[in-house]
Amino acid sequence: MTKKIAVLGASGYTGAELVRLIATHPSFEIAALSADRKAGLPMGEVFPHLRHLDLPVLQKIDEVDFSGIDLAFFALPHGVAHGLVRQIPDHVKIVDLSADFRLRDAQEYRKWYKLDHGAMDLQPAVAYGLPEIYRDRIAGARITANTGCYVATSLLPLIPLLRAGAVGAEDIVIDAKSGASGAGRGLNEPLLFSEANEGFKSYGVAGHRHMGELDQELSLAAGRPVLAAFTPHLVPMIRGMQATIYAAGDAAEIQAVLEKQYAGEPFVDILPMGAIPQTQHVKGSNLCRIAVHADRRPGRVIILSVLDNLMKGASGQALQCANIMLGEAETAGLNLAPVFP
Amino acid sequence: MTKKIAVLGASGYTGAELVRLIATHPSFEIAALSADRKAGLPMGEVFPHLRHLDLPVLQKIDEVDFSGIDLAFFALPHGVAHGLVRQIPDHVKIVDLSADFRLRDAQEYRKWYKLDHGAMDLQPAVAYGLPEIYRDRIAGARITANTGCYVATSLLPLIPLLRAGAVGAEDIVIDAKSGASGAGRGLNEPLLFSEANEGFKSYGVAGHRHMGELDQELSLAAGRPVLAAFTPHLVPMIRGMQATIYAAGDAAEIQAVLEKQYAGEPFVDILPMGAIPQTQHVKGSNLCRIAVHADRRPGRVIILSVLDNLMKGASGQALQCANIMLGEAETAGLNLAPVFP
Amino acid sequence: MTKKIAVLGASGYTGAELVRLIATHPSFEIAALSADRKAGLPMGEVFPHLRHLDLPVLQKIDEVDFSGIDLAFFALPHGVAHGLVRQIPDHVKIVDLSADFRLRDAQEYRKWYKLDHGAMDLQPAVAYGLPEIYRDRIAGARITANTGCYVATSLLPLIPLLRAGAVGAEDIVIDAKSGASGAGRGLNEPLLFSEANEGFKSYGVAGHRHMGELDQELSLAAGRPVLAAFTPHLVPMIRGMQATIYAAGDAAEIQAVLEKQYAGEPFVDILPMGAIPQTQHVKGSNLCRIAVHADRRPGRVIILSVLDNLMKGASGQALQCANIMLGEAETAGLNLAPVFP
Amino acid sequence: MTKKIAVLGASGYTGAELVRLIATHPSFEIAALSADRKAGLPMGEVFPHLRHLDLPVLQKIDEVDFSGIDLAFFALPHGVAHGLVRQIPDHVKIVDLSADFRLRDAQEYRKWYKLDHGAMDLQPAVAYGLPEIYRDRIAGARITANTGCYVATSLLPLIPLLRAGAVGAEDIVIDAKSGASGAGRGLNEPLLFSEANEGFKSYGVAGHRHMGELDQELSLAAGRPVLAAFTPHLVPMIRGMQATIYAAGDAAEIQAVLEKQYAGEPFVDILPMGAIPQTQHVKGSNLCRIAVHADRRPGRVIILSVLDNLMKGASGQALQCANIMLGEAETAGLNLAPVFP
CATH class of the missing domain: 3.40.50.720 (NAD(P)-binding Rossmann-like Domain)
Structure with a gap:
């Protein structure tokens, strides 16, 4: 009906x-x-x-x-x-x-x-x-x-990993990047084409409003207070968002936890370890794609998560x-x- | 089935x-x-x-x-x-x-x-x-x-107009613009991001291969040989195509012919006279949007036709x-x- | 001093x-x-x-x-x-x-x-x-x-040609394209990055304010009233402007007139006949580059003129x-x- | 002479x-x-x-x-x-x-x-x-x-800070972003306009060749081995590079060390604390602009460094x-x- x-x-x-x-x-x-x-x-x-x-x-x-x-x-x-x-x-x-x-x-x-x-x-x-x-x-x-868009991009990998204890709750760095549509249709000089195209910048460093939501959910998942570093950036594209996440953990274990968590999920796609997700490959779709990389620093990982911020x-x-x-x-x-x- | x-x-x-x-x-x-x-x-x-x-x-x-x-x-x-x-x-x-x-x-x-x-x-x-x-x-x-993409963009307005005798068969100028995806995925220096972005250029001036097809169909529609000027241009966008068409004719008559021809068509959208179609507004869809403008030169019109070249x-x-x-x-x-x- | x-x-x-x-x-x-x-x-x-x-x-x-x-x-x-x-x-x-x-x-x-x-x-x-x-x-x-920027792009080729009688004063079509910086820094929804990027459109069709200036100077050069068709377009790039000019004339004669007129000029560069100037190749400089093409329609030419609209x-x-x-x-x-x- | x-x-x-x-x-x-x-x-x-x-x-x-x-x-x-x-x-x-x-x-x-x-x-x-x-x-x-471009962007802030002991040598994360021109003019599918525009991605995660050079110079400056996390990203712009650097340290001390180091330097511009440098504001120039932010995590800082990768x-x-x-x-x-x- x-x-x-x-x-x-x-x-x-x-x-x-x-x-x-x-x-x-x-x-x-x-x-x-x-x-x-x-x-x-x-x-x-x-x-x-x-x-x-x-x-x-x-x-x-x-x-x-x-x-x-x-x-x-x-x-x-x-x-x-x-x-x-x-x-x-x-x-x-x-x-x-x-x-x-x-x-x-x-x-x-x-x-x-x-x-x-x-x-x-x-x-x-x-x-x-x-x-x-x-x-x-x-x-x-x-x-x-x-x-929120930044938070979804970060939580989809991090919640199951914190719940499973597969990443450390300390020392999480989330370096996030968004296309301009995330800022909406309001008139704002830095969002003019001539100002934003051919440029890249951070904004809201250490003070973006999504942090409250991020803290809340990460802490819930970890069972104790989590305070991640979080820096958003504006990318000269319309749609697309990536979180590059640095954390302590074992890449193989993390890969396994994520594959298990998202098996059968239609909209979360865990790539093979070491693959590179790209925002242009999820544009217009409801997909979140996530890839795990072992960092060269022992015991540390880099997790890449991308989605279309409007989807x-x-x-x-x-x-x-x-x-x-x-x-x-x-x-x-x-x-x-x-x-x- | x-x-x-x-x-x-x-x-x-x-x-x-x-x-x-x-x-x-x-x-x-x-x-x-x-x-x-x-x-x-x-x-x-x-x-x-x-x-x-x-x-x-x-x-x-x-x-x-x-x-x-x-x-x-x-x-x-x-x-x-x-x-x-x-x-x-x-x-x-x-x-x-x-x-x-x-x-x-x-x-x-x-x-x-x-x-x-x-x-x-x-x-x-x-x-x-x-x-x-x-x-x-x-x-x-x-x-x-x-x-072909350029030809579809041009013919959708021009065939019914030539058939109806609503535009002159002489002196048609088609100034066409395409996003880069029209050139395909082949490796080609001018299509590198660093070469194509933040730039605009003509190409295939007076010699683009779509001209044979264009001549054929325009002539068929007019019932006599038509040789339009046609210049394609490369726009720094991925998808999108516009033909800006200059021709002799009466704007109101042209508007009426197009509205009649495409009434009920799901994919051809005739805008109100004097409106501005935009390629970003058909991106990813199968729509062709067309608008008619009276030129300030008496007896002449400017017709704008846009579509997504990959759609x-x-x-x-x-x-x-x-x-x-x-x-x-x-x-x-x-x-x-x-x-x- | x-x-x-x-x-x-x-x-x-x-x-x-x-x-x-x-x-x-x-x-x-x-x-x-x-x-x-x-x-x-x-x-x-x-x-x-x-x-x-x-x-x-x-x-x-x-x-x-x-x-x-x-x-x-x-x-x-x-x-x-x-x-x-x-x-x-x-x-x-x-x-x-x-x-x-x-x-x-x-x-x-x-x-x-x-x-x-x-x-x-x-x-x-x-x-x-x-x-x-x-x-x-x-x-x-x-x-x-x-x-004005559109006018300079058009007049640099057309004034000497009209003065010399090398192009016809009738039937001039100027299809012009500009980067977004030409619209200035004012807040305006269509100039937002998310609206303008990945898109192309005409604007001010048959009514752009530069037309008065264009008429004045073309008419002065021709010695009689000239009313060209002129359509500006917005290109998703910051800087750059092209006029694609359709006119009656002989390409070789036009090439000769332009080469003679601009010999020794530091900022006007007449390309070899049939070459393609590109806006990205004049970006940030005071150059205007112009190329002449014979149209496939006998007795007609296509002239391409590019410059950096802010320069x-x-x-x-x-x-x-x-x-x-x-x-x-x-x-x-x-x-x-x-x-x- | x-x-x-x-x-x-x-x-x-x-x-x-x-x-x-x-x-x-x-x-x-x-x-x-x-x-x-x-x-x-x-x-x-x-x-x-x-x-x-x-x-x-x-x-x-x-x-x-x-x-x-x-x-x-x-x-x-x-x-x-x-x-x-x-x-x-x-x-x-x-x-x-x-x-x-x-x-x-x-x-x-x-x-x-x-x-x-x-x-x-x-x-x-x-x-x-x-x-x-x-x-x-x-x-x-x-x-x-x-x-190298990534290394210069990172070292200009980090060498004086490591030499002065103002940032910890452990736990440095460098999240770096580059425009496409950094990849050169070679033909490469991911660098085609249609592939790279409207997209963002990491590459060379935990394995980019600049790491050797980075390790060498950071270690020299610190007086002991430094192994930073380093992830490069491709931004859909032609020129521009940013390093977002996460490290342990006191923001005020770091600001003071950098201001002292680069006082009188014509090409390194230390912004006021908490300011946002932008790549589009150094484009075409030889400037490196650097800003220091206190992270909300006590004792940690976020340093932003931008330059034009070709300059x-x-x-x-x-x-x-x-x-x-x-x-x-x-x-x-x-x-x-x-x-x-």
Whole structure:
């Protein structure tokens, strides 16, 4: 039976990506699209690449009729969801792509997002949206907090390894790189083509907001506090993300743990040891590809993890969570092979 | 019922793109992949983005068992198909992505491709693979010669306009631009990233091989010889193609002819007059988007036509033809929305 | 003797490019930099690539002490110069990079820039800043109106050809392409990296503001009204511009006229007939490279002209004009070879 | 007095970059250019961006008349210089841009380059070409072994810090990123535009050949063996390199050591603590820019170091060494501001 879907915040990249995906989903149908500042416009004017699709006109959130909606994606800026969530009728399931429900601790939320959280009481019922790790919890949740892109790239290899004790919890360095679409569609001088192309830079060194979420999940997996070094970088490409992870451990053991963990997973692909995953080889798909390398320093490894930040790092993963929450095949609408070249 | 498909020449970009598309096709199944110089390798080694798919190992063409094959795509270099075609059993339908069967005249073939044609006797039974124009003919053909990318971009607007007499046959200027993937995967210094990025250039000025095909089809449509100016350019992007067409005509009439011609067509999208199509808005999809502009010079128009050279300009269109030839829904496997950003 | 230079509007790309060039000029010294909204900031904060240079702090224009200034570059938005010019003391020569003094006719200015011109009385004394064509006039002018980038790319080949009657004045088509830096540093959604990269589009079809200037100069050269078709396009590269020009004429004659006109010119390089100039081969230099091709249509030619839009299309040419106005060697500060790759 | 310069290996990117730089050098003149496979061609055919310069025709190395040559740059592949060096007359000074004379130990050379070294006896007289560290030694050397690009980016911050004991010699992680020009002009599928653009990947994980050189110099500086983790990555840009360095140390102390070390150095720019250097802000210049960040992990720091791999990482640094060896001003020919945007 067709499920009716609302995408709130459809004028941003993650919203548009959800629309792209749902357009080929066998049993989901887009019933409402919201974008407060673009309300009244057809989606094809805000995103001309979608103009051939038959889509609802953009509305203000307040105008959306949620009565027949099965699930709403919140593709909204950080800080909106925790205020909005109580306005959504109870029968509507929610996948929140923002950070609002990712942190289990109100103080951590305040620390990283400089906001008081308005719905911390709901937090215990929220699932953390990393399906390969928290699938069962997501299946039963009303709200899923979709994992941040950098964090998903890092956690997919690290959670099973920390749980298994296959990597040391100390001395983890995560050197992360993202394409520009991760920064969204907002106007920002460093994101102009002339500024960003033909260049590379770090940003948010030792202070990126994803750190709270990263600490939380790494510590949970390790069973004790983990504080990894984490530096994000901006790469002159649109989509793509890599985490280069330096840690203590035995490469063969790590390879074995990851292969076992992800055997049968449709979206996590463990490469042969020593292989090189490339972001351009997952572009447009929901795949995360991971490879393990023994470092030349004895007892240390280098783990490479790549995904498409708008897909497995955002909208693809959100749709995967929605499929689980609504009892669909987990891969529905997500069987897209990467677009290469 | 599932149709068995062979892709000959699967180590090039158009071959890989066919595999990507067929992977989500509801009733096609890849039964054989050939690549003479890569025979024996798994497809995932030649194209790592496809390594998660369950695909046949690459074979030499001679080794392919065609007995159960319904249709073969020839994604081979120019000059191979006309020799190969007689080796393929009669029950196998063929979509040839090379230029070998596009030209109706052996001399024209020799002129542009510097080769003698070995199967010109088959030419009368070949359909020219522009489905929106030659759909019926394609439906009954054993061999379809898929239109070249530059030519498809130009003909989709120009054929109906010349047929209707809505543009003058004289003084047509086609200034065409292509992303680098149109040049294929061959090693070639000007196609190195360091040479091609941050640059723009013409090539094949007044001598590009697509001109023979262009002349043939434009002249057929006009009912008299048409010789358009045609200059291709290389754009520092991977996918995408635009033809900027300058011609004599009345913009309103042209708009009306195109809207009428393409009403109901799933893959040709006529924009409102004066709109701007963009290649990034058709990337990864089988769409061709066309817009008409009145020039400030009275009685003249500027027509913009964009598509993804690997999709509607090559493999997408080839799959569209194959669907027609095998009685499938024409859009099967091709309902992909553009990947943007 | 050292000449003191002011750059007004130093927070935009053309202003920064002037600073880059003057930094190696043997006899020019930057004495003042203005940028009203960034006043008080060091230049190295607005343009970190220049932070190693010893430069004056940014000021408001009103605060600049012009008493010792020999020449001021106006790197300001269109519409500012004609109001500002009377505030500048008479001893200060001016090179205006905006369009304010390019048009000889107030109505044309109003038509293209939607503004009333406040200083049209000065127009007769202004030189049009295309040094290879108007060198003598520039030498004696107080104000030079630097040619627009698209226009310079088109006029360098076309003015001598129209003057010589070597190309027809009818039926000129100029299909022009520009890198993104031509659009400046202003925040604009289509110029975001994620929107512009991996894409190509026309813009300002049949209505770009450079057309007034183009008409004026082509008509002057031809001795009668010339109305060329002109379509600009945005290329996903930072710097670079090409005009692909279609016209009536004899290729050999055209080649001869251009070679004669530009023999000895340091910045205009006429390639052998049939060669392909590339924008990446002039990047960072003040060169304009031009090549002539016979079209396959008898009696018609295709002319390719490339330059770096920030150099010969803007700041490089402006410095060339300034050198002429101040009696310096015309190549001073401009002997930079292109940066390739 | 003018010094006569030979560039051996002028058909590669570092050779072309040397020609670009020497073209504006006040006292160097290019007297010979070699490229064995391109011998007989004008340089402007091999590198069209240089066609406006008056340059010697390319020769085979054997044909070069070294009698009047003051200094030869070896811009040749690894493995050539150690055989070639004895053929060069003694009066010719040499700056070798290959790795042949960088390693002080023949076994290390064999390990990383899989070659026996043919001129290890000359090694003691070779200077290691990192001018800010080994200036005096370079001044007196006949042969200078220009530092590798990744190594220069890493050593400029790390050598003074290890010498001062300001960073721990254990647990150094160098996550390095390079533009594609670092891989040279050779034909290589992964370097095709369509393969490399819109993608990011590691390569040479735990096995890049620069590691030998890195180990050697880090260990020398620390006074004991140092084995850093080092992972290079390919960024879809032409020029630019960054090392993101994770180490133990106190940020304030490190900042002070670096500021003291590089005070007065024209080409090493220590940014204020916590600033972000960007590769696009050093493009085309000989600058290395370095910034220090305190990590959120107590007692640890993150150091960012950027340069243009063809300039301070190769040809710019080579020219700097040549200036020192020939008694020129160290900055001669190198006062180019970065080209941005």
